[in-house]
Amino acid sequence: MSNQEDEKGDTAVVSPTEETKPDEVLETEEATAQPAAEEPSKSVPAAEVEKKEEETEEEEIEVVEEKTFTVPVGRLGYSTDRGHRSPKAVRDLRAYVARHMKADEVSISNEINEALWGRGINKPPRKISVRAVKDKEGKVIVYPAKT
DSSP states (O other): OTTSBOTTSSOBOOOHHHHOOHHHHHHHHHHHHHHHHHSOOOOOOHHHHHHHHHHHHHHHSOEEEEEEEEEOHHHHHTTSOGGGHHHHHHHHHHHHHHHHHTOSEEEEOHHHHHHHHTTOSSOOOSOEEEEEEEETTSEEEEEEOOO
């Protein structure tokens, strides 16, 4: 049955010598070896890259005003039913910062969002310390408070 179709006629059995040719193997090895030799690989930990991006992101903002707040999320977010507390806490934090910083547009950083959602949808923290930074365009960004 080697090199002939089987009884069904669907597939042909190929001998192992016909499957791979040494010339093709050498060509693929040369093709993969050349780009690696041209560009030396630089390995940078992902944490350092993220840290640099955060630093440059904050430095690019022209700070007009910066305030630190301890927001009572328990008073604001726990007034609703259990299944909607964390989304309500996010909305209330945004409204609290907008009211105190006199801004229309408020962005919440990932660190604050993760802190509010850290224990799930049912149990946001009772209070959270934040640092609100207002730029010259009137946009406010909320970061964790520096300790």
